[in-house]
Amino acid sequence: MELLNALRWRYATKRFDPAKKVSENDLRQLMEAVNLSASSFGLQHYRLVVVGDDAVKKELRAASYDQAQLTESSHVFVFAAMTEVSPDYVDDYMQRMADTRGLPVEQVQGFGEYIKGSLKDKSAEFIDNWNKRQAYTGLGTLLAAAAELRIDSCPMEGIEPPKYDQILGLTERGLTATVICPVGYRSAEDATQHHKKVRLPLEEMVVQV
Numbered sequence: 001m002e003l004l005n006a007l008r009w010r011y012a013t014k015r016f017d018p019a020k021k022v023s024e025n026d027l028r029q030l031m032e033a034v035n036l037s038a039s040s041f042g043l044q045h046y047r048l049v050v051v052g053d054d055a056v057k058k059e060l061r062a063a064s065y066d067q068a069q070l071t072e073s074s075h076v077f078v079f080a081a082m083t084e085v086s087p088d089y090v091d092d093y094m095q096r097m098a099d100t101r102g103l104p105v106e107q108v109q110g111f112g113e114y115i116k117g118s119l120k121d122k123s124a125e126f127i128d129n130w131n132k133r134q135a136y137t138g139l140g141t142l143l144a145a146a147a148e149l150r151i152d153s154c155p156m157e158g159i160e161p162p163k164y165d166q167i168l169g170l171t172e173r174g175l176t177a178t179v180i181c182p183v184g185y186r187s188a189e190d191a192t193q194h195h196k197k198v199r200l201p202l203e204e205m206v207v208q209v
Helices: 002-009 024-035 054-062 087-101 109-119 124-148 161-168
Strands: 046-051 075-082 175-184
Touching (some): 002 124, 024 075, 054 161, 087 109, 124 175
Antiparallel strands (some): 046 075
8 A cells, every 4th residue: 555655654854944845736736635634524614724925934933832844844734623613604515515416405404404403502612622623634634645745744733823823814714723734845954754663563553343
């Protein structure tokens, strides 16, 4: 399986070569991979912000405990979770489903009502955590896709979300920064690339029932 070889190749890149940029074609493929990622009910309750502007990356570095990946990478992928899932959002999704599949919307409205009913009594905290979990699913897809293209990446939680929300204008979009992933190409100076990958033996990692 080529994906296994790609995953063996990838590592959490600590230093990127700022002179090497990801092509527009490869960026598009990474975005499409995230867009095709799984999410609960297919609702895609997060959005992806792709930052390539050097000035904005510098601002984000200051909101990321001065970690070098922010400014040395080619682009920074910011996964921003929705702060709520409104009935209108579910209705829009049902309309998109009907349009995409060539169905009358009435044929899928029952599914929409089921989703809205399942969320009706959920707390804001539950919805917040639920939405953020979807963003991590997208992150996993990005890591695999980048590895297949031999694009380096580094998933990072060490950020200050309120500052990200302000810098990127996320709050007014009903979003909040959740996790980020700089992408690009490893620097020759990054000693981490030479470290052997440390993982549990498969028999210890997996419980088969």
